[in-house]
Amino acid sequence: MNLPRIDIDLGKIAHNVQQLKTLYGSKGINVVGVTKVIGGNPIIADILVKNGIEILADSRISNIIKMRKAGIRAQYLLLRTPALSQVEAVVIHTHISLNSELTVLKKLSEYALRNHIIHKVVLMVELGDLREGIMPSEMNAMVKEVLNLEGLVLVGIGTNLACFGGISPDADKMNELSSIAIRLEEKFKITLAMISGGNSANYNWFTSSKDVGRINSLRLGESIFLGREALRRKQIPGLFTDIFTLLAEVIEAKRKPSQPYGEVYQNANGDIPKFENEGLMDRAVLAIGMQDVIVSGITPKQKITVLGASSDHMLIDNTETSLKVGDTVAFDLNYCALLRAFSTPNISKNTINLYECASIL
Template sequence: MCLGRTVIAPRLEIDLDAIAHNARTLVDLLAPKGIRVTGVSKAALGSPGVASAMLRGGVTGLGESRVENLARLRTAGIVALLTLIRSPMMSQVDRVVRDADVSLNTEALVLDALSATAVRWRTTHAVILMVELGDLREGVAAEDVVDLARTVGQRPGLTLAGLGTNLACQNGITPDQHKMDELSRLVEQVEAACGVDLSIVSGGNSANLDWAMATRDVGRINELRLGESILLGTEALHRRVIDGLRTDAFTLVAEVIEAREKPVQPWGVGAQSAFGERSRRTGVGTVRQAILALGRQDVDTGGLTPPNGITILGASSDHLVVDAGDHAVSVGDEVAFQLDYGALTTAMTSPSAVKVERSAAPVNARPPPGSGVDVA
C-alpha cells in the first residue's frame, strides 16, 4: 500500500524494465528450441513504450489485434515487423495493408480485398492462414486449409508467409503435443501442395509455454505470439507465475475518498444493486471500510489483487469498497493493486486511469540485428 498524496489517481504505473526483462527471459528460453517470439502489445493498447520495451527484450516483431494500434506504433517510429493478429475487417483493408506487414486470415473474401488493395498500392502483403484446431475461435478447417492456401499465391499482391493456430483463448483448449503435431503436418501438406517454404509457423500464445518448455519435438513450430507472459509474468492456462519472470510490470493505484468504521452488514429491504447483484457480505460487527475513487467503469474490479490485509467488498461504476483490515487508511491515501489480464486490458482502455511509464533505459528500441523475418 502506498501512503501519501498525489495529484494523479487513478493511475496505471508501467515498469518498462520489467517488461523488457520478461521478454528477454522468454526469448532466451525459447531460442534453443528454434522458436522466436512475437511480442503482443494489444493489452497495452499499442503503447509505443511497451512495444519498445518488448523489442529491447529481443522479440522479433510485434502483434496487435487492432489496426489503430499498429498505426500508433508506426507513427511513433517503431521499427519492427508488425502483424495484425485479428482477422482483418473488410472495412479496414486499406489500413491493414498500409500499417501491417503481416495479417492473420481465414476468409477468401478478405484475401480478395487485401489483394486488390496491395495491387493498387503496388506493394506486397504477407498472409498467415489460421487453422481451427478445436478452440472454436478463428480458423479454417484442417481439411480446407490446403485449398485456401493454393489460392493465396494466385492472388496478386499477396504472399503466403505461414500457418498458425490459436488455442485456449475462447474455450480453454490446451495446446498440447497432439495439437502442435497436427499443425506441423498441415504445414508439410501445404508446402507440398503449393511448392512453397513457409517461413512462419505460429503455434499460439502464452498458453503454449508449458508445451514449448516440456516438449522434445517442436516440429515445425517456430514462433509464438506472447502477450500475457511478457506483461504479467504468468502462463495463460492456469495463471501460474513463470520462473524468472517479474509480476510487477503493472500496478493500478487508486485514492481513498472515504475511510470510516461501518457495519459489516447492510440493513433495510434488500433488492438488486446497480449491476443486478445482491449483497453477499458475511460476518458480523464492524469493519474499517474505505472507498476508493475507482470502479467498474475504469477496470474489471474482479481482476484486482489488493495488498495483503485488505479485502475488496464490492464495486459500483465509480466506487471500490474495501475492508482495510488493520491498515490505518485515511482520506487522500493511495492503495496499489496488482492486475490480471482482464483487469489490465480494461484499465489500459480507460481514459480515467492515467498511464505512467517508467524506465531506466531509453524507450526507443530497434529489433536486434538479424532478428527480422523474411515474409516477402
C-alpha cells in the first residue's frame, strides 16, 4: 500500500469503545463518539456504532455527510456551534447541534420549519474555559427565547472545558452545570434529557466522584482512539494506546555534516534555526512533512531522532538505525497529529485486525 500511511487496528477501537461504555455507564453516563479526529472515516464510524455508540459527533458537516452517505445509522451531533452560512445544512444533515447564539438559533428554527424538520438543540454554558458558551447569568433569558422557537426542541445543556483555556472539568464545574440544569428545569417546567459534561478530560473527575449529579453524557474522541484522558494524557487502565501507527518511507540516506553551512536566514517555517555542530552524522530524509502531519506530535518507534521538517520532507538522525532508501519508519501520534493526518488525502488509511474485530463485535 502507498506510503505514507496510517495502519488502524479496528479490533482495538472496538475494545476501547466497549470498555469506555461499561466504565461510564456504571454511573449512568452515555458515551457520544467524536469522529472529527478520524475525519468522519465511515469504516471506523461503523465500528463505533456496532459497539453501541448511538450518537456520533463531528465538528465538520462534510464529515457527517460522508458518514451518512456511507449508510452509518446514528444520531448525528454537530460539535462546533453552527455558522450562519451553514444553518440549512445543519438542519438537513444533523439531528442535534450545540448552540450559544440566539441569532443562529432563530435561523435554525426558520430552516427547520421550511424543511418540516424538528431539530434538537443543546445550549452550551460558559464555565471558564472561554471558548464557546452562554454566561450562566444569561441562561434563563436564552432558554425562554429558545422554548418559543418553532421547529426546535431544547434537549439539554452542556459545557466545554480543557480545550482552549485548559480549565479542568473538576467537581466544582460539574456541580455548577448540574445545578444550572436543575434550576432551568424547575423554572421552566421542562425536562433536559442531555446534560453533556464535556470530553475526554472528564475522566479524573468521573473516577473520583461518587455522585456525578445530573451529568449523563460525555463527548469522547481521544479516550476512544488514543486510550488516554486529556488533562495529563495518561493512559486509561485497560485501554489500548497504540491503535494508530504512522509509516513513512526513507527517500535519502547519507552521511552529512550535522550543522547547515552558509549564511542563515528564515527557513520554510519562517524560523531562524540553530543547530549544534556534532560533526558528521548519518542522516535520512523521509517522504512526509508538515503538510501531512504535525511533526512535533509524532514519536518514532525506532531509535531515531527527528531533526526537523519542511512542508514535505522530514529529517532524522539515522546513526543508530542505519536505515536505507526504501525502508520505513513507524511513529505513534498524539491527538493533534492524528487530526492533521486524517485531514489529508496524501496519507493512506489502512485498516487491519479485521478478524479479531469481527470476533469482538
